[in-house]
Structures are given as structure tokens and as C-alpha cells.
Amino acid sequence: MFKNNFKIAFRNAFRYKSNSIINISGLAIGLTCVILIALFVTDELSYDQFFNDADQVYRVNLNGKMGDGEFYAGYTPPPAGETLVANFPEIESYTRIYRPGVDVLEYSNGTEKQIFNEENVFAVDANFLEVLSYPMLKGDPKSSLQDENSVVVTNSIAKKYFGDVNPLGKILFYGKERKPLKVTGVLEDMSNLHASVKFDMLVPVSNFENVKRFNWSWVWLQMATYVKLTDKAAANPNAIAHLESQFPELIRVHAANAFDRIGQPYEEFLENGNKWDLHLQPLTDIHLHSGEIESVISEQNNIKNLYIFAIIAFFIIILASVNFVNLATAQAAKRSKEIGIRKVLGSPRVQLIKQFLAEAIFYTAVSTLLAVLLVWILLPFFNQLAGKTISFNSIFENGIWLFIIGLSLLTALLAGIYPAFYLTSFKAVNVLKGVSKVSNSKSGFVRNGLVVFQFTVAIIMIIATSIVYLQLNYTQNRDLGYDKENLLVLQNTEKLGSSEETFRSELEALSEVKSAAISSGMITRGNFGDFYTPEASNTEDNIAKDISLQSFLVDEHFMSTLDLKLIEGRGFDTNFNDSLSVVINEAAAKQIGWENPIGSMIQYPGGRMESYKVVGVLKDFNLESLHSHITPFALFSNTSESYDTGVSYITLKVKSDNIGKLMSAIENKWNAYQPNVPFEYSFLDDDLNTGYISDKRQANLFGVFSFLTIFIACMGLLGLIAFNAQQKTKEIGIRKVLGASIAEIVQLLASDFVKVIVIAMLIASPVAWYFMDKWLQDFAYKIDIPWWVFLLSGGMALVIAMITMGFQAIKAAIVNPIKSLRTE
Template identity: 65%
Template sequence: MIRNYFKIAWRNLRKNKLYAVISIIGLTIGLTVGVLIMIWIQDEMSYDKIFKDAEQIYRVNVDGKMGDNSFYAGYTPPPAGAALVDNFPEVESYTRIYRPNTDVLESKTDDGKHFFNEPEIYAVDPNFLEILTYPLAQGDPKTCLQETNSIVITPQIAQKYFGSNNPMGKILYYGKNKQPLKVTGVLKDLTNLAATVKFDMLMPVNNFEEVAYFNWSWVWLNMATYVKLTDQAAKEPNALARLESKFPEMLRTQAASAFDRIGQPYDEFLKNGNHWDIHLQSLTDIHLRSGDIVSTISDQGNIQNIYIFGLIAFFIIVLACVNFTNLATAQASKRRKEIGIRKVLGSLRGQLIRQFLAEAFLYTIISAVFAVSLVALILPSFNALSGKTIPLSSIFSNGIWLILLGMTVLTAFLAGIYPAFYLTSFNPVHVLKGSITSIKVGVLRNGLIVFQFVVAIVMVISSLVIFTQLKFAQHRDLGYDKEHILVINNTEKLDVGAETFRQEIAALPHVKEASISTGIFTKGAFGDFYVPQTSESNHPVAKDISLSSYLVDDHFIATLNLKVEKGRGFNAKFNDSLSVVINETAAKQIGWENPIGQKIRYPGGNMEYYTVIGVVKDFNLESLHNTILPFALFSKRSKSYDTDVSFISLKYKSDDPQKLIAAIENKWKNYQQDVPFDYSFLNDDLNAAYSSDRQMASLFGVFTALSIFVACLGLFGLVAFTAQQRTKEIGIRKVLGARVSGIVKLLSMDFLRLIILALIVASPIAWLAMNHWLQDFAYRIAIPWWTFVVAGTAALGIALVTISFQAIKAAMANPVKSLRTE
């Protein structure tokens, strides 16, 4: 019987080729999008689940507040892990990650020396690979990081330094002192590994003196700490909450001396409304549920994107099902006699329902085969668009096959259930007598058309808003010049020659200004506590404040064209070693209306007092996702702190910077032969901060185009069928003198009214959705009115083109042939 159902379904498919092609194309697109998004979602949700005992591992985060500034960071002070293990039996073990500054790695082979700047070297505790079980191709995870002069590398690094030779036991030379490191392990390829933390090399953390030096500190937040809880603590309900409730008392004991050392008695710190709390975050939650938690070593996604793209997949599949339903019910007038005869000959309604569901399954199975082939074909392009490295083999994983099977069955059911019940509901006596002259499904069919275009218009409006926000981010005045700024990295490697090198490149043609600083926008900043020492009359005593800062030379403000609102910048004519320039936000948070001449004390170093000599207009340190923070510029002559990192920024006026870069690189080699010249353009660095947003926008744009295509595909089929149904009417109208334009209007108006209704319904939905999405940006656009106009005009225009193609064809047909049509 089942075989017979599918045989009849195949005959009907061949008989109604246009209907079949439109339905299959729509279902194929729906399933293709569904499979691609499911693969993407599966990859996003699988992060860190590859590690052994992942459910027992947690990252330690610090939630802090000082004055008006709050932060939540995926970093801890160095002693946090050991303190948790020592004080709480629920914490079984810990391991830490420290990310040092970019440094040079050198190898010596038969064909000479090889030097590379390596930014992805992480320093870790010896047990790192035992807790976070990254797969090793060679070496023992228990011993490979035990020795101080050891290093574990990826296959890519092995190939880069040693070619096809076995890297085990080979020596690499690290940093300025060319410290020899022996290769004791080779990781498996991490490219496709779903892990939030990826790296090129691992070396023991005890190679870095600064970590050992700050082992007293509970405010030096430069370590990522992971703890492993006991099996019982990880599984027992509410155990995590009970454990975290004990942390404040532990901090009061452990951190008190550290806060005293920086001039911030801990109890007084808390009484002033501040806090310094520790929380545990599940390892498997880090990638998607980190929200505003700051981390520069974790690949952090957004759970909101899972919901967005999951809805897109669902709606595009539903659009394809709506096409099938609309076209199937539109065909009802053709098939009612078939159904009537079948019922008269004894067919039960259940059998007829199964027949129509079999047809839906046949269409869907054919579409699923095409969809899988299409996914395999376009997966590389999808990876490029989404920034993923999903392998082709993922299509054939058991999980994806189950998802595809479920999607196929669900799609067939959704597409076929209404036509099956509707078409089998006719009374055979009335059908065969011809008393049923029309099929009254207009309300439902029109409702489905409106639904399709509501989805399409919402996605069009959303795409326009997303692209407008990104354009706003790229062109907004950030408070400094970002165009024609070249950033030279690793200039700390020049040591005392850095200033001479800066002077030489500043003298090159086309260079307007050049400056040395310990930081540059988009690449982080030094942050610490400061104590304002005075407040103006009628104002309360200023609270302690957390400031991000750079040490800069006298040329920094001019090079970046920062706008000095009050006072002055640094100048060689003055002794600015104890001077500071702050931004407007810092002045406002402290409560200074006239900041010039006021003082702040730095609790670190020698407890120096710094006098405010200038206020610069606020500028965005990072992307527009982040608010402007209190910021300070200190003169390099102050030497109050040392970040061991340096950049040279230069402003050029050449339209062809490559010649300038070549000239700078030649001068670099005169100063430093063993450090590769490394540079970037500030504008490119800023654009990179929006890479994930652009990827989302690109995917959203593609899915929007597909949703419009699927909606128009169904509209095309319905117009074709309507024109066919009204063939005689059109012929009569032409004989009576109707023009082609009048007939096109006749066939178009009903559909265009539905598109206008869809626009009215879609507009508030799109506004609400985009208003929610924009909340992720600290600085954002107001949703422009023109996006609704453009979306509506585009929808009407595309629909009109779709309708007109068939309407004009029907209107221009020979009326004699039309009137002969049975």
C-alpha cells in the first residue's frame, strides 16, 4: 500500500511539473538553510564539551566595583586558585593561564635561523593539560610541562620551525635573552577543536617573574584560573551556591593585606560601597553565556545569536511549507473529481490522507537529497562567511543526520497535513454533481501569504538596521583620528634605541607625527586604583576611582589628534613627570568642574601624587559595544609603572603607504635584526573589533535574501495558478476591450494589498526585535524611519515584478485560445 501511495505521488509530481519544481525548490532552500544553521548551532553549543570531566571544571571570575566603575572579568589575581583549593574541600585542583606580551621565538636549523613574532604563547601551570585535556599527538600530559625549560607546540608551529622533521626534543629560543626551550609535546591540530581557549604554544608559568612577584596581590588581574570541583560538589544540587556563599569571608582574610599594601583597607573599601567578589562559571557556559565578562583569551560567542539563527531556520522552513500548502490547496479544484471518484469507489478518508501525506513526504525527501548535496557544495563559502572552520565530515555525523531526519519528517508533516485534511473533506456527491464550483480557502491562503511576507519584511528591516549600526560604528567620531595611522608593534624590543628610531621615522617624507606609548586603542590598557585628593566646594569628597591609562610621550596627543578641552598636553618645556591628563568622564566621575591643578594619588609605586594639567575630550578606547571609561594619560617620564610593552603610532599623509612601510622596515633592521618588523593600521584594528558583528550581518543578509526568494517563489506559483484558473475571464475581458495594463492590475491588486498588510504587521515586530538587539551597543543609532519605507518599497517592488511576469503573460495570451480552454 505504501509503495502504491508513493507511485501515485510520483505520477502527480510528473503531471504538475511547475507546481512540483516550485515546491521542491522552496523546500530545498528551507532544508539547506536549516541544516547549515543546525551545523552552526551544534558547533557553537559544543564548545569545551570535548574536555574530560568538563562538567566539574569552572572558570573563576572577578566581579568588582570601585567608585562609579564596575567590571566583570574572566581573570583573577595569581593566588586565587591556591586559596580556593586550600580553603574549600569542594575544590579539588586548579590551573592557571597567563598571556605574556608578544615575543620572538627563534629556531636554528641546517638552513639557518628563523625568527617569528609569536602572540599566541600561553604560560600555564604544569598540570594544565591534565585538567583541560587538550589532545596530544606526542608527549605525556602529566610530564610535558613539568620542567621549566619545556614547551608544547601545535603541528602548525612544528611545521613552521622544523619543517617535516620530528620536533620532539628540538630547541626553540624565546625572548630577548634567547631562553632555550625544549619541545616536550606536540598537540593535535586545534583548528577545528571546539574550545574557547586556543593557542600556538604552551610553556610553564614559572618562566615569568612577574607572576611570582605578584603572588601577594589580589588586585593584579592577569591570570585566567580554572578550578576542578569534586564529583560530589559538581553534581549535588545547590552545592555551587553554597560554595560561593563562603567566598566573601575567604576574601576578607586573604585579600586584606594586599588591599592594605595599596592603601585601600579592605573593610573601608567595602564600606564605601565597593565590592570585590569571586564567582565560578561552568566551563561549558563560557562560550555562549559570558555576556559582558571581559576576557582576551576566550572565544566568547553570544547565546542570543543561537536564538536568532534558530528562529531564522525555523521561519525559512515554515515559509517553504507555506508555499507547499498554498500551492496544494490551490490545486484543489483540479483534484476534487479525483477525490470524489476515489471515495465513491470505496477509499476511506484515512487512506486519502495518507496518500496526500505520502506526496508531501516524496517532495520533502527529494528536497532533502538536494539539500544535503547543496550543503556539501556551499559549506566552504558558509565557513568563510561565518568565520567558522566546520569540516565537511560534520554533515555526516550522527547528530546532524538525526536532525536532518527530524527536519524532513517535520517539514513533510507541516507541509502536507492541512492539504491532506482539506482535500479529503469534500462530499463526493456534491463534487461529482458539480455543485462545488469554487474552493473557499481564500482567507487561509491569504493569511499564509501575509505570514510569508511578514517574515521577509521583518528580516529586511532587521538587515537594514544591522548594516546601518555597523556603518555608524565605522564612521562615528571616536574622539581621535583613526585614518592614516600606522601602528608599529613590539617597539619595547628596541630598548633605549626606541626614541632615536621614532625620531628617524618621524623625519621621513609623508610622516606628520610619531609617538611612543605603552598602549594603543583596541589593544588594551593598564588599569589600577587612584585616589583623588581634593574636591571642590559644595561637592562631596570624591570616591576612589579606577582609571585605565597609557604612558605616553609628548607627541601622543598630536599624533592621534586628541582634543584638549582644558589645560594642555605634555610638553618637553615642562617637567611633566608627575603630571596627568584625564578625559572628561574621569573628571565627571570624580566630581571636578575645574580639574586643572587637582591631584590624584597612585597607591602603587611610591604613592606619588599627580597633578592634572589637561582634560581631553572623551574617546572610545574599544568598540562601540563598550562605554567610555575614565581614562588617564601619564608621561613616560613618570615611570610610575611598567607594562613591558610599547607601540609607535605615526600619522602619515601618503596615499601609497607601502613605500613608507618599506622605508620604516629598513630602518627597523638597523636597530633590531632578530625581531621581525610587525605593524598594523589603526583603522583595520578598529574594524576587527566588529568582525563578529559583520559576520552576523552577512549571514543575516543572505538569509534575508533567501526568505524573500522563497516567499516570492510561492507568490509566483499562486499567480500562475490564479491566471490559469481565470483564463476564460481574461479572454472575455480582452474581447470586450480590456487593456493589458488593466488585466495586470486586476491580477495584481489582491496580492499587493496582502503585501501592504504584511508591512503593517511586520513593522512593529521588527522595531521591537531591533531595539532589543541594539541594546548590546553602548553607543547606537535610533532605528531610522526610512528602513521601514525601504523594506516596504522593496517588498512591493519584488512582489510586483514576481506577479507581473505571470500576469503580463496571461494578459497577452490570444483570447481565442483562452475561450477555447475547457
């Protein structure tokens, strides 16, 4: 019987070719979308799962509050890991990561020299590869970082410098001191790994004097610390909560001397409403569950994006199944006599139900095979769109193939269950008399309800996509508080040493350069953060509250080059001694509580207890993407010696004419000053755009899935209009005989569906507003959702639906009425 059912299903597929094509293509498109989304979600969920003992490793995060400013970061003070291991037997080991920034690496084989700027060099403790077991192709993870003069590289870096020669034992020269480092290990390329921490090279942290210098500090937050729990502690579900409950007292004891050393007693720090708390985050949670946790070391996404795509996948497969239902019920009149005859000949209803379910399974099986083929074809495009490197072989891993089989069976059940019970419910006598219940009000209500559901989802997707693109457009065109156009940022200019100012002056003299400035940081490229103590504000309690300030060291040209706006006071000027001057932004003045900040003082406990006079107040400007709020910020003169980041940039305001000629001139000058450091630059607007890559990818994926959703919905509508036309065949024939025009026939068939789509618009609009308002909360600065988006999105859906309906309605309207009435 099973074989016979599939034979009949096969024959019916060829008998009703147009419906079969629509059914199979709709299901195939839906299944393709779901499989691609499943691959994407599985890829994201697999981050950091490959590490040995991944369930025992945790990142130590710090939640700090100073004054009114609060932050949550994936960084810790340098002594945190050692202190935790020493005080808690549940923690068996720790390892740390420090990111020193861009530096030069050089290799010479005697005949030729290779010199590159390397950005992804991480400084780590000697046991790093034991705690985090990155796959090693050559070398020993236990000993490869024990020697201070060692370096571990990835396979691609080994090929970059050494070609096909065995890299072990080769010497690379690092930094301006050209420190010789021997290659002691080769790791698998990071592009092949789902790791939240990715790098190109590892060097022992003992090479960095600034880390050694701050080993005492509990306020220098430049280290990422990972701890490994014992087997027993990792197995205890209450272990983390128990450990974290003891951390406040640990910090109170061990951080007190460090806070005293910078003139900030820790007890007083806490009494002022501040906090300095450590928390443990599972390694496998870092990639997707870091939320507002700041980190320039970890690759972090948002679990909400996975929820969104999972919901999209769910609705797409439901829509594809609804199509099957609509098309099956549209065929009901054609199949009713078949059902009636089979019932008269003794077929039980259960057997007929099995027949229709077999047809659903047949269609779904064919659709699944086609979907897998489409995934193979479309995966490179999808990878480019989503920024992934998913291989087609991933289908056969992590149970994806089982998911596909289960999805196929579930789709067959969803698509076939209603038609099976509906079509087999016809009474044989009524069917053979020509009186069936195909068009009864209950079944019509169900079909119309399904179309309302389809277009509700489709319109929600269109609205969501529109809002995502509007927000992206807003972020790229909003006034950021400075002029981002034609700003050329030269990197690694600290390598020029004492010649940096001379080099800047020569560049400024070029006719294509309007101005040039030197700074220790740059927008989107990092800054120095620490806390300061302002003098007592004029608030009611008149108590000085610590404030966390991000800052740059800049020259007197910086503000004019970026066109930063002064609210009051002045900028830095060579006519003044500004080594103890500071320019703050509006946010800093507001948080401190100063109404008249000019002349007020702030003290920097982290330096030599210097006090700086406020000489100017800047209009607020954005340091990062619009995901982040404007925070208290300050500019210090580069004549100040309070801190040294070891990094410098030269920013040029250039004319847009003949950029190629200008770049060639700048590079020639660079090579004349520093031939041993590769010339690197970027335009600020490009740097800003990189901050929205994830949003752009999400927008593009929304756009693609919106198109497919409306396409699938229109296929369902095509099935329903076909059903309606079929039921009104004789009515249409009579109306045409009586003189009705094609336009009137089209209106007859389409009017009910216009009402259905309008209902979908009314349902979709508030639902879409609610969810997109939630999505916009991730942006510190966002659009107000305009009313016309809902009208436009609904109108687009209506126009597309009208085109779909018009095609089928015109096809029905032009049929010869004699053919329609022949059977009467």
C-alpha cells in the first residue's frame, strides 16, 4: 500500500503540473532558507566549543562605576588572575592576554627582507596554550612560550614570512628595538576556528615593560584574564555564585594598597557610590552573551540576532507549508470526484488520509533534494552576505543532516495534515451529485486566515527591513560633532620618533593638504581611559566625585583639523604653556556638575598627582559608532607627560582632488623618513563604516529574506485566487455572456483578497513597531520610526499581491464562456 500511495502521488504530480511546480518550488525555497539559517545559527553556537575543558574556562570581567559613569569590560587589572588562584582552591590556573597594538615585524633570509606591520600580535602568559588549547600544527604547547624570546605564529603567517620552508627556529625581529624572536610553534589558521579570541602571533607578555610596570595596579585595565576551574568546581552548579560572593572582600583586601597609591582610598571610593566588582563569564558564552561587555580582544556577536533569524526560519517554513495547504484546497474541486468514487468503492477514510499525506511527503522529499542543491549553489553568496566561511560539508556535521530530515518530515506533516483531513471529509453521495463542501464558509475562513497570516509576516519583514536600512542611513549621515569627510589617518607615526613633528609640517605644506594634526588616539581607533578627581562641584552636596575620562593627547592643530566645536574657552595654543591644561566635552562637565567649568581643576591620581586646568569645553562628538553613548571625554596637550600610550597618528584634512597623486607624495616622504616601517593609512569615513558592518549584513539578510517571504506569500495567494476562480468558473461565464468586461471580472475575483491584505496590514503594523522599537534600543542614537514606513510597506505588499492576483484573474477572465458553461 505504501508503494501504491507514492505511485499515485507521482502520477498526480505530473497530472497537475502547474500546482506541482508551485508546491515544490515554494517548499524548496522555504527549506533552503531554513537550512541556510540553521547553518548560520549552528556556526555561531559552535564558538569556543573546540577547546579542551572549555566548560572549565571562564573569562574574568570587571564591572566598574566611578561617579555617574559605569562600565562592564572584559578586562582586569594585571594581578587579578594570580590573586584569584592564590585565594581560591577552586581555581587551578589563570592566563592573561595583552594587546600591544600595531608593530613592525621583519624577517631576512640573507638575500631579501620581509617587513610588515602586524596588528594582531597578542602578548600572553607562558601557559596560554595550555589553558586555551588552540590546535597546534608544529611545536609543543607546553614549552613554546616559556622562553621570553619566542614567538608562536599561525600557519598563514608562517607562509607569509617563510614560504614553504619549515618556520621552526626562524628568527623574526619585533618592534622598533628589533627584538629577535625565535619561532617555536605554528598554530592552525584562525579563519578555520570558531574562536572568540583570534590572533596572528603570540609573544610572551614578559617582553612588555608597561605590563611589568603595572603589575601592582588594580586600576590599570589592559589585560584580559582567563581562569580554569578544577573538575570538581566546574561540576558544581553553585560554584560560580559562591566564588563571586567572595570577590568583593578579596578586592577590598588586595586592591586597597593600589588605590591608596593613586591617592584614592578604596573605602572612600566605595562610600562615594563607586564599585569595582569581578565576575566570571563562561568561555563558551563570550561570543554570543557579552551584551554591553567591552572588549577589543574578543569577537562578540549578539544572541538576539540568532533569535531573530530562528524566528524568521520558523515563519518561512510555516509560510511554505501554508502554500501547500492553499494549493491543495484549490485542487479540492478537481479531486472531489476521485475521493467520492474511492469512498463508494470501499476505501476507508484512514487510507485516503494516508494517500494525501504520502503526496505531501513526496512533494517535500523532492523539495528537500532541490533545497540541498540550492544550498550548495547559494552558500558562497550567503557566506559573503553573512560574513561567514561555512562549508557545504557542514550539512553532514553537528546533526544538521538529521535536522534536515526531521524538518522535511515536519514540513510534510504541516503541509499535508489539513488537506488530508479536509479533502477526505467530503460525503461520497454529495460529491457524486455535484454538491460538495469545497466552498463552505468554514474552509473559506481558514484559507483566508492563512493568507492573512502569510501577508502579515511578509509585511512585518518589509517594515523591519525598511527600518533597518533607515537606521543605517541615519548612522552614516548623522552629524557626529566633527567633519568626517576627507580625513586621512596615517598610522604608526610613533615610529618616526623625534621626526614626527617635522614630517607633519612637511605634509601640511603640500598643496593638497589643508591641515595636519598629531594625536595619541583617533576616532574608532582607541583612546586612553582612566579616572580623575575633579575639584568639588557646585552640586548640593559639594562633594568631589570621581569621573572616568576617555582621552587623547593632541597637538594644537587637532581640533581645527577635525573641525571640533568649542562651546566656551579655547583650544591648545603654542602661545600658552598647556602641559597642565585640559579641554573637556559637554558630557564631562555635565557629569561632574560644573555650570562654569572654565578654570576648574581635575587631578589625575594615575600619574604624578598632577592637576589640570580646564581651558575649554567641546561640543559633544561621537568617538565610536552610534551603538555607544557619548561618554565624558578630554583632550590633553601632547606636551603633557602624564601618560604615554606608545601610539601616535597623524590626521590630514585633504582636498578631494587627485587623491592618488597625494598618496604617492605622502608615501615617498614616509619612505624617506622611515623606510623600515610599511606605510599604512585609512580614511576616517571608511573606519566609521566598519563599525556598522554587522548591521549592514543584518540589513542585507533581512532584505533577502523579506523578498523570499513576500515571494512565498504571493505563491500562496496565487493558489487561493486559482481556487476562487475555479469555484466561480460558471459565474464568470454567465457574467461574460451578459456583457461583463475583463476589468469587472478581475474586480470580482480580486476584491475579497484586497480586504484580506488590508487586514494583514492592520495586524502587521503594531507588531512590527513593537519589535523594531526593541531592536532600536541597541543604538544609543536612533531614528523615530516614521508612520509612512508602515503605509509604504503595506502598499508594496498590496501592489505585489495585485500583480499576482491580476495575472491569475485575467487568465480566468479571458477564458471562452462557452467552455465554462459547456457542462451545464
